[in-house]
Amino acid sequence: xxxxxxxxxxxxxxxxxxxSQNTGPDYSTxxxxxxxxxxxxxxxxxNLYWYAGETRLNMLVxxxxxxxxxxxxxxxxxFRGASVGSTAGVFExxxxxxxxxxxxxxxxxxxxxxDWGYIPxxxxxxxxxxxxxxxxxxxxxxxxxYNINKSWSFFVGIYSPYNTLAGATSTANTQNxxxxxxxxxxxxxxxxxxxxxxxxxxxPLRFSLGGFYGKEKKTYTDSPTNTKWKDDSVNSxxxxxxxxxxxxxxxxxxxxxAFGFTGAAYMGQNNGMYYTSGPxxxxxxxxxxxxxxxxxxxxxxxxxxxxxxSYWFTDNVWINGIYGTFSNSFTPxxxxxxxxxxxxxxxxxxxxxxxxxxxxxxxxxxxARMITGYAAYGPGTAGTDAAAATNLDRSGTQNAVRMAxxxxx
Numbered sequence: 001x002x003x004x005x006x007x008x009x010x011x012x013x014x015x016x017x018x019x020s021q022n023t024g025p026d027y028s029t030x031x032x033x034x035x036x037x038x039x040x041x042x043x044x045x046x047n048l049y050w051y052a053g054e055t056r057l058n059m060l061v062x063x064x065x066x067x068x069x070x071x072x073x074x075x076x077x078x079f080r081g082a083s084v085g086s087t088a089g090v091f092e093x094x095x096x097x098x099x100x101x102x103x104x105x106x107x108x109x110x111x112x113x114x115d116w117g118y119i120p121x122x123x124x125x126x127x128x129x130x131x132x133x134x135x136x137x138x139x140x141x142x143x144x145x146y147n148i149n150k151s152w153s154f155f156v157g158i159y160s161p162y163n164t165l166a167g168a169t170s171t172a173n174t175q176n177x178x179x180x181x182x183x184x185x186x187x188x189x190x191x192x193x194x195x196x197x198x199x200x201x202x203x204p205l206r207f208s209l210g211g212f213y214g215k216e217k218k219t220y221t222d223s224p225t226n227t228k229w230k231d232d233s234v235n236s237x238x239x240x241x242x243x244x245x246x247x248x249x250x251x252x253x254x255x256x257x258a259f260g261f262t263g264a265a266y267m268g269q270n271n272g273m274y275y276t277s278g279p280x281x282x283x284x285x286x287x288x289x290x291x292x293x294x295x296x297x298x299x300x301x302x303x304x305x306x307x308x309x310s311y312w313f314t315d316n317v318w319i320n321g322i323y324g325t326f327s328n329s330f331t332p333x334x335x336x337x338x339x340x341x342x343x344x345x346x347x348x349x350x351x352x353x354x355x356x357x358x359x360x361x362x363x364x365x366x367x368a369r370m371i372t373g374y375a376a377y378g379p380g381t382a383g384t385d386a387a388a389a390t391n392l393d394r395s396g397t398q399n400a401v402r403m404a405x406x407x408x409x
Contacts, residue, residue: 116210117240185214198249238268265305
């Protein structure tokens with residue numbers, strides 16, 4: 001019981017999958033492929049996994065009015081455990097925010113999706129699908145949205161671009177290159193939409209253009225004994241375009257025969273959580289122990305996006321074809337090499353079929369192919385292009401099949 005209106009919800013999800021590489025359920029990249037006399041164990045052996053960690057619990061709260069606005073809150077977590085140093089099975093935070101809703105605007109304070117570049121019209125079976133392609137991430141933020149009229153709206157706000165949850169290498173109070181700048185990242189987006197062309201489900205024709213801008217302060221030692229510190233600032237920004245097109249809209253609320261396109265594309269520099277499979281270090285940096293002027297922190301440039309075609313055979317059975325791509329440009333220099341594990345490119349090719357038995361139960365079957373290119377082949381070639389000179393393959397390919405069952409409540 002509660003003195004306010006509280007609704008409990010969530011979902012139970014069970015996954016059974018197989019990958020051609022030694023992978024688990026949160027795959028988003030492929031490991032480097034093996035070569036004669038230099039085999040990669042994770043490429044040599046496939047893996048079968050069972051997983052129920054994507055199960056979620058949430059609470060939706062509706063409370064008393066304030067400042068002329070309807071107020072409410074939302075809390076949700078799942079059991080993936082990825083942010084608390086556990087392999088899986090530990091309850092972790094997904095969303096936690098409060099909201100003020102006026103007739104034409106709303107104010108959100110807390111953690112949820114960074115709405116710029118994020119469009120929830122994708123249909124995927126795996127939680128890690130499209131993560132590196134700018135699908136979106138959940139970040140602490142303060143966001144104000146204003147609906148100008150039925151077609152136009154915009155939002156502005158500030159947010160944290162890095163992982164603020166506890167983990168093995170990052171905790172809520174750990175220093176971060178973005179936090180050292182002492183300024184939040186500023187974000188905004190403008191949206192146009194119309195239902196005059198019809199819709200599919202809850203999605204009408206719409207386009208949005210948005211992004212963010214901020215600063216990061218990279219620290220480095222200026223002495224062989226690590227007793228003297230200096231810093232260098234770099235820009236952090238991204239511009240993202242997203243949209244949905246109901247090519248053949250649903251008819252009278254029935255999606256049978258409907259055909260839609262959705263997707264997003266982005267470009268930016270040093271954009272932190274927005275791409276999850278970027279290089280381990282976002283900087284090409286140089287340090288000479290006798291001359292600190294050799295140091296420079298240069299933010300890497302990257303771009304990517306994804307597109308999806310969806311067709312409904314019936315109102316509750318449909319297929320999706322998805323392609324996502326990510327590219328990261330960085331070059332090693334004389335003083336500090338880019339590690340072999342730094343990712344230059346990543347591609348996702350996904351096909352799935354989904355079946356809603358009723359409003360509570362869904363089944364899905366998905367095939368995913370991932371192709372990932374690395375900065376260097378492996379140990380001994382880090383930070384160089386020596387592998388290219390000898391025609392060594394610096395990429396990896398993984399094929400994965402995944403079945404899932406959901407129960408929404």
